[in-house]
Amino acid sequence: MSTDRKGWHDDVTTNSSGPGAALAGHRALLLDTIRGAGEMSRASLARTTGLNAATVTVAVRDLIADGLIVEIGRAASTGGKPAVLLALAAESRYALGVHLDHTSITYVIADLSGKVVAVWPRRGGADARAPQLVVERIAAELTTFVQRIGIPTERLLGIGLVSPGPATSATGIALSSPEMRPWIDFPLVDALAAATGLPVVLGNDATAAAVGEFWSGHVDPTAMFAALYMGTGIGAGIIMAGNPILGSSGNAGEIGHICVARDGALCWCGSRGCLETVAGAAAIVHAARAAGRAPAGEFLHDQFADVAREALAGQPTAVALFEDAADYVAVAVQSLTNILDLDHVVLTGPAFAIAGALFVPAIQRQLAHAFFARGTHGVEVTVSSNASYAAATGAAAMVLQSELAPRPTMSGRPAATSGASPSAIAGTGPSTSGAPLVAAFD
Template identity: 40%
Template sequence: MELLVRRIAENKVAFVHQGVGGGTVTSPIWATRTKTRGMVLDLIRAARAISRVELVGATGLTAPTISEVVRELMVDGLVVEAGLGASTGGKRPMLVQLNPSARYSVGVQLERNTCVIVVVDLAGRQIARMSFSGVSSMPPERGLSSVATQVNALLDTAAVDRDKVLGVGLVSYGPQDRQAGVLLTPQPTEEWFGYPIADRLAESLGLPVLLDNDAAAAAIGEYWMGAVEPRSAYGCIYMATGIGGGVVIAGEVYRGSSSNGVEIGHISIDVNGDECPCGNRGCLENYAGPAAVVRQALTTPGLGQRLALDPAGDDFLTEFARLAAAANAGDPAARGLVERSARYLGYAAVTMATLFDLDTVVLAGPSFAVAGSIYQSVIQEEVDRRTFARRAHPVRVVPSVSGSDAAAIGGAVLVLQSELTLGRGRPTDSAQPLSPEGEAADATAV
């Protein structure tokens, strides 16, 4: 635990001791008071249970400062005492831990053919889940109304106090304008392009809504759930109907200039390939994505009929799951297609690892749920053989701890992170949208 806390603190304490221009702040509190609260709360979360003395050592703050911050967190109900820790030669210290039931958040994964909703507590534990057919056939007004109805029903079923719900993390494919809360793609239909989905859902629910990329959400969820080493640089390949990517460095998502980076599904693997709707040519998604693999199966003699694939269908998640199950069961044609898809994804993983010098690549999303072992094995083989820095350090390929719900859980985690960043509870105006940094639009420092 001490190593975990120290490594998290090393990555977070710097901003406490630096001013805006990088100069030293003689009193680390309280030009960044809310960030200090957030850092302490994050350390408590990561450690599960920790003493005030350990918090002093991890942050470099004074004992009175830590005592005051912990007291505030306890008054807010975010932290509770957890009994006495082990003695190090003197009096046994009192431990503190998160109060999981103090706050909740909701994650909504909006896919073309399915929608997944989860409710998690402050510790990130999933306490309720539901899924239903996607909203691709609906106009945005009706689709979002359906989502809002299901969110309300799930909160009621879980008996969650609405006053404790911090907000909703709405995650979907890109490109997006996270600041405006809109999708910049005519998918699933033209009506969704530029529609203010975050604002409209916030109005329907009376809760803040934060829009984000599904792959980025899945990536940060791994950090929150403790599945990766806190100081690591790791990537996430997210595969649902399409293919996306995310990179997290020391607990922070790589955003780029508009938060539309690491879209590995749209890197070109054939400069002379067919044009993709994104505008590029020969995109990875059109060779290795579930829709592409299903189409390949339909043109493989006998395979489509054997697996009862629907040539006119558009529910590629269901069709791909059937194909993946056949590959697992030993069908040679099905396995050959899945392994070819995995090989292409291996090339993409090598590209991602080389660009960002990653030490881990996480495989997340519903399309890895059935044939994940095949993908993991093949991608690991490519990474071991081809990564530029392989002689400096290994790159592990691992499955997501959140499985097929990684994006929805990650969306809820992004909202929880806003609590850690701000060090505050739910905004006074419950329908006020969250900014991409997690702050309410007019939030002020505590």
């Protein structure tokens, strides 16, 4: 379906110099400031951002004309004329998030404020078919998702696509675990952009999950925090002052490949004793089998969930397996926390969604005992409220962040985006509201 997406993407993300670029930067700053506050007056925006009143007035006028912000009434009077309050027009734009794993694909739609409108988890992932066929499947399922939820195509900003790390290049997966090897050097960004007609931003799941936690407002925006992500593997996304710490190749936070067991098992990365080999989902399932258990389920996620349920129910063998894994994770988190002086560690991802409660006590004990700066401040350890679909949520947040408040990208380099027009995704009708809808259509 042909759509007119004029103005928004180009204006906000332009890298050119001159008045147009300055206005785009002002628009992004004001949008992000309003998003963070919920509602603000023009005068408050000027004070908060440091922009002069005339600049704020011009930018706000344009944002209202574009339908991105709205006037919602007046503030309480403080003696003079009450100020007019501004808020995001949350339903004016939407972002699509896709988490591509080797056994599943999860889709998310988020509105301009970052609120998750709908989630659609699907079985079968990256290793099921050839990459191009999977891309075509993603494009078709996104079309179905958007149409069923009722999002007009012209309101779509783009697609955030994330997969297990490490090392996503600017346009595709450069290195990955054995399950994702068929995708190495496949032009993923260009292929999905061509199939959907939308800009595509690429990243890894752990960093995306951290961006999603920040964007959702579930963490203090001034905090130094890490999202510890466990799905197929283990990784960490690190946020400092709202910015992801990426490293020179976008591979910062690969905590799953910290050595915690010297002379331990060989990891797929080529090292021995990596955290993933003793505490990852596959390691726990393997240990359960070695202990005489028979985890139920076809996929690793299901087998891990079966062992976790036994541990949560108090089955001694399963409890012991998770206690060992949690101790290894706690030591790795202590190292990460000492190096970065973290305020907050959020456990997220599908494995922690099921078993996070089995890991929190060990991490808390380790930090209380051995965190170097424990006499100065504590470290909050929590389980994400949307851990099951955190990566897909973060993928959508990557799009919103690139539009509302351009910051360093997931790769640590200029945005890994590609787009095509007109859009091949067509949606109609009003958007949803309220709690996220978990879609269950065929």
